[in-house]
Amino acid sequence: MNGRHRDKVRPDVADALEPLFDGARVMVGGFGLCGNAEALIAGVVDRGVKDLHLISNNAGNMGLGLAAWLRAGILAKVTCTYLGNNQDLHDARASGAVDIEVVPQGTFVERMRAAGAGIPAFYTPTGVGTIVADGKETRVFGERTYLLEEALEADFALIRCRAADPFGNARFWRTARNFSPIMATAAKTTILEADALVALGEIDPDDVHLPGIFVHRVVEVLDHDDPFEYRTTREKKA
Amino acid sequence: MSWTKQEMAERAAKEIAPGSIVNLGIGLPTLVADYLPGDAGVWFHSENGLLGMGPFPFEGEEDSQLINAGKQTVTVVPGGSIFDSATSFAMIRGGHVDLAILGAMQVAMNGDLANWWIPDGKMMGIGGAMDLASGAKRILVLTRHVTKTGAPKLLPACDYPLTAQGCVHRVVTDLAVLDVAGAGFSIVELAPGVTTEEIVEKTGAPLVDAT
Numbered sequence: 001m002n003g004r005h006r007d008k009v010r011p012d013v014a015d016a017l018e019p020l021f022d023g024a025r026v027m028v029g030g031f032g033l034c035g036n037a038e039a040l041i042a043g044v045v046d047r048g049v050k051d052l053h054l055i056s057n058n059a060g061n062m063g064l065g066l067a068a069w070l071r072a073g074i075l076a077k078v079t080c081t082y083l084g085n086n087q088d089l090h091d092a093r094a095s096g097a098v099d100i101e102v103v104p105q106g107t108f109v110e111r112m113r114a115a116g117a118g119i120p121a122f123y124t125p126t127g128v129g130t131i132v133a134d135g136k137e138t139r140v141f142g143e144r145t146y147l148l149e150e151a152l153e154a155d156f157a158l159i160r161c162r163a164a165d166p167f168g169n170a171r172f173w174r175t176a177r178n179f180s181p182i183m184a185t186a187a188k189t190t191i192l193e194a195d196a197l198v199a200l201g202e203i204d205p206d207d208v209h210l211p212g213i214f215v216h217r218v219v220e221v222l223d224h225d226d227p228f229e230y231r232t233t234r235e236k237k238a
Numbered sequence: 239m240s241w242t243k244q245e246m247a248e249r250a251a252k253e254i255a256p257g258s259i260v261n262l263g264i265g266l267p268t269l270v271a272d273y274l275p276g277d278a279g280v281w282f283h284s285e286n287g288l289l290g291m292g293p294f295p296f297e298g299e300e301d302s303q304l305i306n307a308g309k310q311t312v313t314v315v316p317g318g319s320i321f322d323s324a325t326s327f328a329m330i331r332g333g334h335v336d337l338a339i340l341g342a343m344q345v346a347m348n349g350d351l352a353n354w355w356i357p358d359g360k361m362m363g364i365g366g367a368m369d370l371a372s373g374a375k376r377i378l379v380l381t382r383h384v385t386k387t388g389a390p391k392l393l394p395a396c397d398y399p400l401t402a403q404g405c406v407h408r409v410v411t412d413l414a415v416l417d418v419a420g421a422g423f424s425i426v427e428l429a430p431g432v433t434t435e436e437i438v439e440k441t442g443a444p445l446v447d448a449t
Contacts, residue, residue: 031286031323032309034302061309082363090360102361105285106327106369113324125372126331129350129403132368174314175286176303179323209322226302229309233297 008218009166009197013043016191016219020044023076025053025154027112027183032058032084032229033065035176037160037193039221041065044158045072053077055112055154057105057179061086064227070098079152081105104132109182111152116185116214121150157187160224161210164194165201168215169208181210191217195224239431240383240412248273249427250339250380250410258336259283259329261370264308267339267380281317283335285366287326290318307366330366331373338374340367342381342409344396347443349406349418351379352398364401371402383411383440390442392416392423413437422446 010016017040020026026044030036044052045068052075059078060067067088069075075092077099083089092098103111104126114122123146127133137148159180161170170192172180184190197220241249243266251273254260261283262268271293274280282291284306291306292313300311314320329335344352351371355361371377384390392409408426409416414437415426422444425437438445 031305031307034286034305034309080363082365083361084363084365093361102363104364104368105323105366106331106373109323109327110331124331126369126402128372130368130400132364174301174304174320175284175288177320177322178287181322182324228300228302228311229305230311231300231302232294232310232312233300234294236296 004216005167005212008168008216010217010219013039013219013221014046016040016217017043017047019189020047020049020156022049023051024049024156025055027154027157027187028054028056028066029157029159029178029180029183030056030065031175031178032061033227034229035160035172035178035180036065037158038065038224039219040158040191040193041068045069045074050074051076053079055079055152057081057108058084058086059089061229063088073097077101079103079108081108107149108152109179111149112179112182112186115151115153116182119151121148123147124149152186154183154187155189157183157190158193159184159190160193161195163196163198163203164192164215164218165198165203165212166218167200168192168212168218169203170194170210170215171203171207172209177209184210184214189217190215191219193219193221195222196220239429241429243269246380246410246412249415250378253378253408253410254278254280254337256280259289259334261285261330261335261338261374263338263340263367263370265341267341268306268308270339270380283329284312285326285330285370287321287323288314288318289329290315292318327369330369333373333375335370335374337376337378338370339378339380340370342379342391344391344393344398345379345381345406345409345418346393346396347418347422348420349404350396351377351401351406352396353401355399357398367401371405376407377405379406379409381409381411383413390440393442413440417448419446419448424448
């Protein structure tokens with residue numbers, strides 16, 4: 001009998017996504033379009049699963065990224081923090097086609113951190129006295145009131161990284177890191193889309209952002225679009 | 239007369255103590271960074287996982303994977319660091335961010351803030367606003383004094399869904415700088431040519447003397 005930590009490297013996206021099932025809870029890393037597992041996101045649509053519960057900060061934008069899941073009609077529920085200008089998500093909310101839960105961003109990531117760390121719930125000051133607190137327990141510590149928030153776990157996490165080794169140790173690039181290493185801890189099966197697959201030992205142990213214990217499948221994908229959302233620049237002064 | 243957006247940002251910049259950690263909300267607050275002296279030693283925090291956020295990149299040097307919380311391309315200053323969202327919100331929720339400058343739809347005289355959803359309107363979502371409003375040590379609101387239709391935004395109580403209770407300390411508008419004072423707002427400073435009578439007329443809550 002093999003443990004789950006052998007033979008993680010998969011030949012292609014379809015193979016990496018093989019365990020996915022209808023109705024699964026799926027975390028997808030990225031802040032808007034920054035740090036999206038582009039090939040895995042496309043691969044899920046190709047796979048033909050349905051009724052997914054997507055857990056992601058934004059669920060796409062500008063018709064790109066996870067907006068493809070909204071357009072393909074494969075979602076039953078979205079847990080996110082921000083809709084902003086994501087018209088596909090506004091349309092899904094307006095039509096009632098998808099159940100949309102909006103949560104504070106710090107609570108969103110802490111709920112996942114808790115799930116990954118075996119903590120069923122925690123108290124936070126965020127959301128006290130707002131509609132986020134509806135139906136939730138509160139408790140006073142010191143002079144302040146706190147809200148009880150429950151851990152958020154998933155069946156899968158789809159994560160993009162700059163480099164990964166065959167054990168799944170991963171490094172991220174710039175602000176593409178965001179929710180990804182936390183989501184990896186909170187999912188039963190974490191699938192990594194690595195820009196580069198490197199040999200064991202090539203990532204210095206001090207430089208591992210996500211230890212391979214939290215990773216179960218790795219697929220190397222060389223090409224990415226990495227679209228800009230708001231390309232802002234300044235002029236060089238002469 | 240009133241302050242332009244740029245002048246509002248310049249005035250808000252004076253609220254930033256040298257050597258502090260500051261988070262700037264999406265929209266108007268992002269302009270504030272342009273008005274700090276280079277030697278202020280201020281570190282900008284962006285909740286998507288960046289401390290030491292620098293100005294927009296020079297054209298041709300943009301990286302779509304180096305952005306701020308408004309998803310604009312930015313740079314990192316020397317000494318900057320990048321981290322995951324859990325660490326980023328530990329900085330916020332743990333009270334390590336000295337000041338957050340946020341936009342507002344409504345501010346109440348007890349410091350309640352509403353800035354994420356106008357019911358019957360488009361829901362922008364919560365993002366990091368609730369965590370910032372309840373976690374940063376000091377909250378400065380930067381907003382126009384009235385709405386586009388002329389309705390007051392500084393009120394006895396907020397009608398819109400709250401972002402956080404009692405969190406706002408000071409408000410910089412296009413007309414004045416005001417402190418949240420419990421039984422009303424107190425004027426700290428008027429924009430050039432603006433009278434107290436105009437503030438009274440355009441503020442939904444009472445004006446009280448600073449205590």
